[in-house]
Amino acid sequence: MTSLLEHPRGAEPGKPGDRSAFSFETITRLPNTADGLGRDGARYGRTGIIHTPHGDIRTPAFVPVGTQAAMKGVLPEQMKELGAQCLLANAFHLFERPGEDTLDLAGGLARYMNWDGPTYTDSGGFQVLSLGAGFKKTLAMDVTGLKSDDVIAEGKQRLAFVDEDGVTFKSPLNGDEHRFSAEISMGIQHKLGADIMFAFDELTTLMNTRSYQEESVERTFRWARRCVAEHQRLTEARLGKPYQALFGVVQGANYEDLRRRAASQIASLDFDGVGIGGAIEKRILGQTCAWICDEMPEDRPRHVLGIAAVDDIFAAVENGGDTFDCVAPARCARNGAVFTRDGRWNIKRAQFKNDFSPIEADCDCYTCRHYSRSYVDHLLRAREYNGFTLATIHNERFFVRLLDEIRASIDGGYFDDYKRETLARFYANGSRG
């Protein structure tokens, strides 16, 4: 069998990438119910397969985030071994360092990082725009009791400015002034070479005014049109490369009418899929996904950008999300927070000092099969890199396996029971995450 890393599907010398190498196939759809959040009680949750030039993704799927084309402390081979199907890297970080030309010369993101599988890049919009305000790192926010100061960091130097054409910002690395726009983001992402890219959008926070959200949705639509045109031009111009799919991003914050309008705008353009983006209040995450799915054709895969927690994953899956990226497992692992069936807890608790059992008894990850709580705790306290590696492997496996089991439960017709039991157990002790 030829490796898709060396010979991705649909790439032929002298020809534009073959678009038919990317498609989505539905396998099982959740049945509608009386309390389904979509139109006429629809529940848009489903299993399926995203076919990409670098391989297939069985959905719903968890997409681990390797910001700088790397998982901190964990090799791509280890990610593959723990069952990860695909990885997401950040266009903005790779643009800053080492630069998109390097990845282009290397043969694209997957080949550059030795990942034999599908890859995603985000548009850079989130990173660029969050220079303007101290955004939370995740999409689903619990805003109860939150003041605007918690979201827009006061006194923080504003580093990004939005205008009709794009965003001007100062590099946090060296202070250089840069410009991002629809065309620039497409140019960068084509050179990065991921299988799935996102259109350049404007991210707002839940604290922006209604009128600003309206303007922003319209501006994001104008940018989306420009992204599609530039994407088509680059696909035709860059010969011999595999086809890269482009997802449009739906914004609109917490407003039903804006979410629906944004979704039908994105649906009207020639995108390969949709990204559900922007700030969403945690309590209406599922509802927001359902509004968007109401307005979208069902043959396009849907990615929910920046999921935060286990209950958010269930809400998003049930209401039509196919793929989800999340930085939490890796970031939490480095601080000693581990995800288990019985909730999230910190391994650096004193009572584990002489506990030689695995992090989780029935976990099949490499860490739990070979190492003890005591040892992982010791490594993390000593700030040894191996501690990050072992804790990250466990947490990434937790989310990969959770999505594998959700997928099996939809195909097997027992999603509702699985969801109820999993959430009851995970949150039984008041766990966060």
Ligand SMILES: [Zn+2]
């Ligand atoms: Zn484990």
